[in-house]
Amino acid sequence: MYKIGEFIIYGNCGLCKVEDIGPIDISGINNEKDYYTLKPVYEDGKIFTPIDTDVFMRAISTYEEAQQLIERIPYMEEMDCSEKSINILQSKYKSFIKTYDCEDLLSVILGIYKKEYNAINKGKKLGQIDEKFMKLAQGLINDEFSIVLGISREEVEKYIKEKVRDRQYNN
Template sequence: MFNIGDTIIYSAHGLCQIDGISEKTISGVTKTYYVLHPLNNEKLEISTPVDHQSISSLMDKAEAEEILNLFTQPGIEWIEKGNQRVQFYSQITKKGNRKEIAKIINTLLVKQHEFELNEKKFPQQDRKLLSSIQSILFAELALTLNTTSEKISEKVAQLLGINQEAIAVNG
């Protein structure tokens, strides 16, 4: 169990700080809940059961460096059919495995770069998925490695050999 003041990863909200721990009874069932807010939105208050599967602790420095190193290797397989691709990649990201998420980001960034080089429009659904998972992972890497998301973005661009502007963190 986490403590008040801890920073965690929570689902699609990314980095969150725990502001409180309380018991709530909903439909006759009493559970312990975390009260938290995303670090990038202090006005949003989220209440979630302490046993929710979408909560995880921050990675350590060794894992962060290992994840950055994944950007020197090929990413995940590119699926030509857009709907199948986004569905498959989304299923993987929901599992929360940061290494697999990094591989998806790797593939999407490289493909986005290829689309732009060929003056083609990168599919909106891919852009949306990339933006959400990239901002969460890069923010966590930045916090763990005591740097900024922008510096992580620059490092990833360098490792992938692509234009840094192509992967500017949105959000």
């Protein structure tokens, strides 16, 4: 069970802060059940979810875990993004992202960076699917790491790009 004031990753909503825990007084909702009241960190609104929900939730990384992960970026294996079938590629991206695991998200980012690097060298651009999932994976990482590291989301992306820039890509 999470505590009031904690930051968590909550399903597709991403980074949220636990604002309250307990029954909620909303018509049609079981007021004998405990709910988390979540506030998305970078969006408006509130989320009310039962504490025993099936929606994915996890505590955010610790500062130490984030630092260790960032240090491993130059040595991580990137996701293979060379699939030609749009449907299969999209399904593959979704399967990596729905784990909400930072290492999986970084694997997607690294794979798409490699794909973009190769495309640019051939005078081409990334496809819309690649761009969509790159933005999604980067957003999830940047949001989480900004809180964990105490820096802006934009600084997280720049820091990660610096770590990735030195990678040597071979076909």
